[in-house]
Amino acid sequence: MASPLKTELCDMLGIEYPVMLAGMGGAAGPTLAAAVSEAGGLGVVGATGYTPDELHGMIAKVRSLTDKPFGVDLLLPSSIADSGNREDLELEISAEHHHFVDQLKQEFEIPEPSQQLDRPPLTQEYFRQQVEVILDENVPVFASGLGNPGWMVDDAHAQGMKVIGLVGNTRNARRVAAAKVDAVVAQGTEAGGHTGRIGTLALVPQVADAIAPTKTIAAGGIMDGRGLLAALSLGAEAIWCGTAFLGTWEAYQDSEERGETDEWTRKVQWDKLVAAVDEDTRIGRMYSGKTMRHMYNAWTEAWERPEAPPTLPMPLQGLLVGEALRGAREAHIEELVGGPAGNGAGLIKAIRPATEVVETMVRQAEALIERFGSPVGV
16 A cells, blocks of 8 residues: 555655655765665765766665665756866965964864875866766766756756756746756755755745746755655655764764764764754854854864854865864864754654664654645645
8 A cells, every 4th residue: 555645756756755865975875875765765875975986886886785766966066166176276275274274273183184085176077077977877866966957957857867956945946947857855944964044844835836846855854754744735745854864874884984984983973963952053164165054063163263264165165174174083083073964953862774764754754644634735
């Protein structure tokens, strides 16, 4: 018997439940994505940090773990350099910015990381190479976490691929929908990671009305079956969840395999997530140069000081702070441990398997439907 939660978008994507894993860079890897897909949702890998060669390998791994539909998420920001290597782009960073980061390294006793990062920086040339891999691999679903994917939609549709764009306001929702994407994620400011200024409750119904018949997906602060049912009531046909899956074993397994965490860091992050309350996240540009909601810590507090220089645009801010943050992680400096997370982190009470997160969310929403009836559109 089909779930009462099943929507037209579920049928379009070939999934059982309207639950989608947000493509969180560094956390949503192939293991987590496959687990969400196996549970009946749509697992999506946050792949911006993957080189084209790594992308091929990552996609192969997802396919080795599940035969269900899955997606890949990339950042396609328009306001970045067309091309350039790390050394060329670093020349654009001022001495003032380097001096401030050097001061923070001295203050927090941050050592140099054991290895220099050799991945190329994010440029338009680079993300177009990544998209070529997505098309070559014929991934079932492609999502753009930033920017407008309109330039690749025709090629994607020609091979049966579905395309999703993520927005934070109605104006951009109309623009992305006009590019003929299959669905638009309306992400409220409560969401972790790169996010905007409008709350989910206000944003989702406005986007749903503005872009119909293009499908709307709701994101931002949705952590359980109550949020899922509320999103469907607002006019969405699925939810896009990141923070709800941060507290899963699979998220940390993927992070460890990418070399982005270790056992000590994992435990500290788990402890902070489970202890978090709704006010423990803030929005700032000190990590990537774009507005990002993250766990508040000593690093983010330092960038709010009067003497702190203005943050740099993407990808320069990431180039500026990347080595210091990797050095802090390797040195196990607890007060600097943080990372992207949404306002809903206060609802994480334990670390669970991803399958349990999906199943609990679905069962709670179905129980609410049995009690109160189906929301509009379901």
